[in-house]
Amino acid sequence: RKEVEQDPGPFNVPEGATVAFNCTYSNSASQSFFWYRQDCRKEPKLLMSVYSSGNEDGRFTAQLNRASQYISLLIRDSKLSDSATYLCVVNESSSASKIIFGSGTRLSIRP
Amino acid sequence: GAVVSQHPSRVICKSGTSVKIECRSLDFQATTMFWYRQFPKQSLMLMATSNEGSKATYEQGVEKDKFLINHASLTLSTLTVTSAHPEDSSFYICSATDSGGASDTQYFGPGTRLTVL
Numbered sequence: 001r002k003e004v005e006q007d008p009g010p011f012n013v014p015e016g017a018t019v020a021f022n023c024t025y026s027n028s029a030s031q032s033f034f035w036y037r038q039d040c041r042k043e044p045k046l047l048m049s050v051y052s053s054g055n056e057d058g059r060f061t062a063q064l065n066r067a068s069q070y071i072s073l074l075i076r077d078s079k080l081s082d083s084a085t086y087l088c089v090v091n092e093s094s095s096a097s098k099i100i101f102g103s104g105t106r107l108s109i110r111p
Numbered sequence: 112g113a114v115v116s117q118h119p120s121r122v123i124c125k126s127g128t129s130v131k132i133e134c135r136s137l138d139f140q141a142t143t144m145f146w147y148r149q150f151p152k153q154s155l156m157l158m159a160t161s162n163e164g165s166k167a168t169y170e171q172g173v174e175k176d177k178f179l180i181n182h183a184s185l186t187l188s189t190l191t192v193t194s195a196h197p198e199d200s201s202f203y204i205c206s207a208t209d210s211g212g213a214s215d216t217q218y219f220g221p222g223t224r225l226t227v228l
């Protein structure tokens with residue numbers, strides 16, 4: 001089983017749609033969780049951290065379920081500029097020394 | 112915000128050449144930096160953890176004699192791909208965490224695209 005597993009995608013949705021990504025992780029002792037986005041041939045950029053209570057940033061909502069070892073990202077009212085690969089990232093330690101990246105989910109928003 | 116730079120952004124070299132890539136944290140100090148490699152349509156794979164003033168920690172399967180890492184200061188880590196071959200062609204990305212920061216957020220450099228002919 002992969003340490004961090006994501007929906008493979010690609011997701012191809014119309015502009016304005018709501019889209020949800022899922023991610024599961026295998027290490028129950030994992031400490032912190034993030035969503036990054038990566039545009040084609042660019043470096044990953046932090047989209048948002050994921051907190052146990054769930055958190056929202058504009059059109060983006062992240063949820064964490066520690067019992068199920070599951071993380072989600074919801075994008076509402078999707079824009080063309082949301083087209084990218086979304087990476088689920090898990091830190092398995094209390095420092096930054098054991099960061100695991102999911103393989104990413106590709107999202108394509110069509111007009 | 113925290114900025115990480117990488118240089119060069121693109122390298123094309125002949126097989127057998129050694130290539131050095133620099134990673135700098137511009138506005139913060141980074142005790143630890145990370146080096147990743149990403150092949151087309153694949154996820155980032157951690158190659159090694161670079162520790163300021165000490166030896167790097169390499170992931171399983173990564174040859175330490177081929178990928179030399181030096182982290183001589185709190186703002187600079189270098190990765191040298193020695194005797195590069197076509198199979199080393201990849202996108203190399205570094206990241207750093209702010210030693211003085213409260214979170215473990217990783218800030219990524221813009222990456223270096225290496226093409227070995």
